[in-house]
Amino acid sequence: MELLISSYNYWIYIILMMIGLYAMLAKNNLIKKIIGMSIFQTAIIVFYVSISAKKDATIPIIEHGKGHGHSAVISAMDYANPLPHVLMLTAIVVSVGTLGVALALAQKIYDRYKTLEEDEILEQLQEQAVSDSVMTSSGCDNDK
Amino acid sequence: MVDFFMTVGIVLFLLLFLILHRTVMGPTIIDRIMGANVIGTKTAILLVIIGLIYGRVEMFVDIALAYAMLNFIVTIAVSRYFMHHKNLRPSGYGLIHKEKNE
Amino acid sequence: MIWSFDLLILLFMVICAFFVIQVKDLLGAAIVFGVYSFLMCLLWTEMGAVDVAFTEAAVGAGVSTVLFIAAVHRSSRQVKPRKRWRRPNKAVGLIAAGLLGGVLFYASVDFPDWADPSSPASTHLSPYFITEALADTSVPNLVTAVLADYRSFDTLFETAVIFVAGMAVFMILGQKTKESAQVGIDLTGGYEDTIIRVVSRALVPFMQIFALYVVGHGHHSPGGGFQGGVLLGATFVLLAISFDLKMVLGRMSEKKNLLLANTGVLLYSGIGVLSLLLGANFLDYSILHTLLPSTGPVVARSHAILGVEIGVAITVMAIIILIYTNLSSGGTNEKGL
Amino acid sequence: MLLNIVVITLTGLGLFFFLATTVGILRFPDFYTRMHAAGKGDTISSLLILLGLALYNLHHLSLSTALVSIKIMMILVFFFMASPTATHAIIDAGYESQIEPWHNDEEEQA
Numbered sequence: 001m002e003l004l005i006s007s008y009n010y011w012i013y014i015i016l017m018m019i020g021l022y023a024m025l026a027k028n029n030l031i032k033k034i035i036g037m038s039i040f041q042t043a044i045i046v047f048y049v050s051i052s053a054k055k056d057a058t059i060p061i062i063e064h065g066k067g068h069g070h071s072a073v074i075s076a077m078d079y080a081n082p083l084p085h086v087l088m089l090t091a092i093v094v095s096v097g098t099l100g101v102a103l104a105l106a107q108k109i110y111d112r113y114k115t116l117e118e119d120e121i122l123e124q125l126q127e128q129a130v131s132d133s134v135m136t137s138s139g140c141d142n143d144k
Numbered sequence: 145m146v147d148f149f150m151t152v153g154i155v156l157f158l159l160l161f162l163i164l165h166r167t168v169m170g171p172t173i174i175d176r177i178m179g180a181n182v183i184g185t186k187t188a189i190l191l192v193i194i195g196l197i198y199g200r201v202e203m204f205v206d207i208a209l210a211y212a213m214l215n216f217i218v219t220i221a222v223s224r225y226f227m228h229h230k231n232l233r234p235s236g237y238g239l240i241h242k243e244k245n246e
Numbered sequence: 247m248i249w250s251f252d253l254l255i256l257l258f259m260v261i262c263a264f265f266v267i268q269v270k271d272l273l274g275a276a277i278v279f280g281v282y283s284f285l286m287c288l289l290w291t292e293m294g295a296v297d298v299a300f301t302e303a304a305v306g307a308g309v310s311t312v313l314f315i316a317a318v319h320r321s322s323r324q325v326k327p328r329k330r331w332r333r334p335n336k337a338v339g340l341i342a343a344g345l346l347g348g349v350l351f352y353a354s355v356d357f358p359d360w361a362d363p364s365s366p367a368s369t370h371l372s373p374y375f376i377t378e379a380l381a382d383t384s385v386p387n388l389v390t391a392v393l394a395d396y397r398s399f400d401t402l403f404e405t406a407v408i409f410v411a412g413m414a415v416f417m418i419l420g421q422k423t424k425e426s427a428q429v430g431i432d433l434t435g436g437y438e439d440t441i442i443r444v445v446s447r448a449l450v451p452f453m454q455i456f457a458l459y460v461v462g463h464g465h466h467s468p469g470g471g472f473q474g475g476v477l478l479g480a481t482f483v484l485l486a487i488s489f490d491l492k493m494v495l496g497r498m499s500e501k502k503n504l505l506l507a508n509t510g511v512l513l514y515s516g517i518g519v520l521s522l523l524l525g526a527n528f529l530d531y532s533i534l535h536t537l538l539p540s541t542g543p544v545v546a547r548s549h550a551i552l553g554v555e556i557g558v559a560i561t562v563m564a565i566i567i568l569i570y571t572n573l574s575s576g577g578t579n580e581k582g583l
Numbered sequence: 584m585l586l587n588i589v590v591i592t593l594t595g596l597g598l599f600f601f602l603a604t605t606v607g608i609l610r611f612p613d614f615y616t617r618m619h620a621a622g623k624g625d626t627i628s629s630l631l632i633l634l635g636l637a638l639y640n641l642h643h644l645s646l647s648t649a650l651v652s653i654k655i656m657m658i659l660v661f662f663f664m665a666s667p668t669a670t671h672a673i674i675d676a677g678y679e680s681q682i683e684p685w686h687n688d689e690e691e692q693a
Contacts, residue, residue: 005249006359012256014350016263018343023267026339029325031272031317035279038310039263042286045298053293054363060294060388061203061467062380074380076373077363080294082388083372086397089301089389090404093472093562096305096313097411100569103317104418107576110321117326145587145639150250152594152632157254159605164258166608166617167281168265174614174677176277178621180284181669182604184307185629185662187284191299192636192655194291197248201640202647203467205654206460207291207300210477211284212658213453214308216665217484218280219672220442221312224487224583225273225319226676227439439675445668449661 009050016043030106030116034099041095045088052084060085146197153193156186177222184215251292259285272323276314283307296468297389300460304476309566312483312583316574319583383547385465393470394551398529402514405558409511412565416504419577439488446488453481461559465548471558478559479566491575491582500571500579503564510561517553590639597631600624613685614677622670626662633659 020043023036060082062074106116113121160183167179188208195204262282269275283306290299358365375392385391393401457477464470486494518529526533531550532543541549574582607620637655640648 006362007354007357009252009256009360010354010357011351012260014347014354015260017350018347019260019263019267021346022339022343024339025342026336027267028335029272031314031321032267032275032325035266035275035314038279039266039282042282042306046286046289049290049293049295049298050360051358051365051367052295053361054368055361057294057363058198059200059203059296059468060376061200061296062386062388063200064386064466074377076368076376079376079388081368081372082375082392084367085295085298085389086392088295088298089393089472090401092298092301092305093476094404094407094411096310096476097408097565097569099310100313100573101411101414101418103313103573104415104569107317107320107573108418111576116322120326145590148591148594150248152598154250154254155598156601157251157258159601161258162605163608164261164281168261168269168278172614172677172682173271173274173277174673174680174682175617176274177673177676178614178618179608180277180281181673182608182621182625183281184284185625185666186601187288188658188662189629189632189636190288191291192633192658194248194251194288196636196639198294201636202651202654203296204291205651205658206463206467206469207287207296207303209456209654209658209661210300210460210473211287211303211307212661212665213449213456213477214303214480215284216449216661216669217308217480217487218311218315219669220446220484221315221487221583222273222277223669223672223676225315226680228319228583229323230680439672441671442668445664449664 010047013043013046013050016040016046028118030109030118031103033118034102034106037102038095038099041091045091048084048088052081054080146199149193149196153190153197156190156193160186174226177219180222181215181219184211184218188212188215248292252289255285255289255292259289270325272318272325273315276311276318279314280307280311283311297387297470297473300468300473301476304473304480308480309476309483309570312480312487313569313573316570316583319574320576382544383551384544385548385551387465387467387470389468390464390470390551390555394554395531395547398518398531398554401554401558402511402518402529405511405514405561408565409507409561412507412568415569415572419572420500442488446484450481450485453484454478457481461555462552464555465551471555472562474555475559475562476566478563479570482563482567483570486570486574486582491571491579494567495571495579498567500568503568503571506564507561507568510557510559510564513557513560514554517550517557521550586638586642590635593631593635593638597628597635600631601628604628614682615674615684618670618674618677622667622674626666629662629666630659633662 017040020036020040023039024033027033027036054077057078057080060079066074109121110116113124115121163179163182167176167183170176170179188211191204191208191211192201195201259282262278262285266275266278266282269278283302287299287302287307290302375388375396379388379391380386383391383395457474460469460477461471461474482494482498517531521530521533522528524533524536531547534550535541535543535546538546538549571579571582601624604620604624607624608617611617611620633655637652640652640655
């Protein structure tokens with residue numbers, strides 16, 4: 001029971017990470033894969049924010065009036081750890097940038113192949129490769 | 145009083161579980177949008193409640209306000225999608241295909 | 247942290263994540279993913295990470311859902327069943343996810359207890375930040391202080407990454423021929439819905455003022471450049487949704503956006519170079535007190551943090567608008583969502 | 584003490600309305616009726632709960648708590664403008680995509 005309470009947070013981040021990885025590998029649709037990537041990212045962020053939490057600590061903003069004068073001393077135990085928050089804050093904003101790039105690439109693929117399914121794109125690519133090789137080999141024959 | 149707000153929060157969560165059922169199972173896509181909108185509204189309230197439990201609500205109201213705004217933007221964006229596509233089920237194959245048919 | 251809320255939210259999130267990848271309709275998946283982000287934001291708040299929650303509320307729940315909808319709008323919404331010959335992919339996915347899960351579960355025995363105040367992450371460097379940041383920078387919000395002062399170099403490059411991401415979207419999609427930016431403000435084009443138009447026109451100025459407040463008040467409450475910038479960008483996205491893409495581009499043309507994105511990064515690195523020129527290290531703001539009248543080195547750091555946040559906000563706003571306009575119109579900038 | 588009673592009454596009423604919303608969303612037969620429950624009940628329950636929270640915040644009356652209460656009221660005003668608009672937008676989306684309204688005499692077919 002103690003083990004459960006002390007680490008269920010980590011277990012759930014592992015489950016989220018597994019769901020994200022499974023979606024990235026096994027799903028056929030490109031947008032589903034991108035969603036899987038986002039879930040994977042958020043799982044990592046859950047981990048980082050989890051290690052920054054402290055029992056009986058408040059949010060990492062110092063109360064008004066504290067820290068000034070000689071009476072008030074700031075104790076590190078009273079505030080959550082701000083460092084993982086900083087790392088994850090920028091990570092979230094960067095993730096929207098990468099999401100934009102990924103969606104732009106997916107859109108470009110859709111414009112060209114008229115599908116977002118991985119296997120259909122592969123089929124089209126293979127057909128194209130076969131026709132290309134036929135074209136080039138016939139071209140070589142003509143040259144001879 | 146903090147215990148009371150804790151209870152209110154937990155009751156809200158349990159009710160949101162029921163609405164989540166409509167969101168993930170909903171027969172049509174628009175039921176999902178409706179569920180997402182309700183969950184978003186109640187999440188903003190839960191943010192204020194968490195602020196009261198922490199005892200520093202002045203730090204949390206800004207987040208709740210930003211939250212309400214973005215929930216509104218998302219709902220408008222999804223409903224605008226149907227002004228372009230007008231099909232409830234994903235049967236037609238996207239915008240490009242549709243333009244070709246016309 | 248609040249134990250009971252935490253467990254409920256996490257259960258909620260696992261259910262959402264499971265259904266996100268199961269839903270057969272991409273628009274539905276985008277909506278359920280939006281709900282997942284809503285809950286994620288609650289989770290951060292409950293664990294005390296208010297700044298992260300603010301960012302997640304603006305970025306995850308708001309903008310990224312809109313981006314997903316825009317991408318689904320320009321491409322297809324259907325998920326087709328997989329063809330038989332690619333079936334092994336599923337097994338590979340299951341095996342890989344199972345392996346990862348097994349290894350991580352095995353490792354999780356060694357993790358410090360959740361919310362343990364004496365865990366390694368909270369004992370070495372972070373006590374210094376908590377106890378000294380107010381005296382060093384006179385910024386009560388520790389996250390802002392660490393973000394824009396102690397780890398300023400990191401944040402500069404994060405801003406640069408966002409700039410590069412915007413440029414990449416522009417390069418990938420913006421190749422088509424475009425109408426020149428003389429479009430003007432066209433209130434008649436597109437689908438007209440008077441109620442939505444009137445309400446958004448009434449709300450947008452207040453939202454923008456609120457966004458500016460978030461940028462400026464980031465020293466004393468959650469908020470700052472990233473959050474305010476995303477909110478500012480989101481107001482333009484709201485205008486583009488409820489009116490027309492051309493209306494937004496008439497006011498914030500693509501050229502202006504690119505210029506603003508540059509300006510933000512330039513402002514940030516300019517403050518760094520200024521401190522370099524005055525004889526201190528790159529981004530060591532305390533030297534700037536020689537330029538600002540009647541400020542000591544501590545207050546100078548606080549002022550410079552504000553300048554840096556404004557630079558970040560400008561870049562983030564411009565890039566959000568740039569990504570949205572390109573993504574929702576397929577690069578043509580003609581018809582949006 | 585009186586303030587606490589008022590706060591508990593308002594919040595409890597809000598929770599009751601939200602319970603009604605949930606029942607409506609789960610049990611009503613078609614999209615339009617469900618949206619009816621969601622649109623009205625969601626707004627009124629948010630209003631009541633936020634009003635209760637804003638009043639509770641005035642326990643120690645001072646300038647800063649009054650400011651926070653005003654901010655909570657701003658969230659409320661925002662909900663009051665945004666929530667009906669969102670409901671309208673969703674209903675319009677459903678209408679445009681030709682969802683058939685539910686009729687009582689077609690109950691056997693549905």
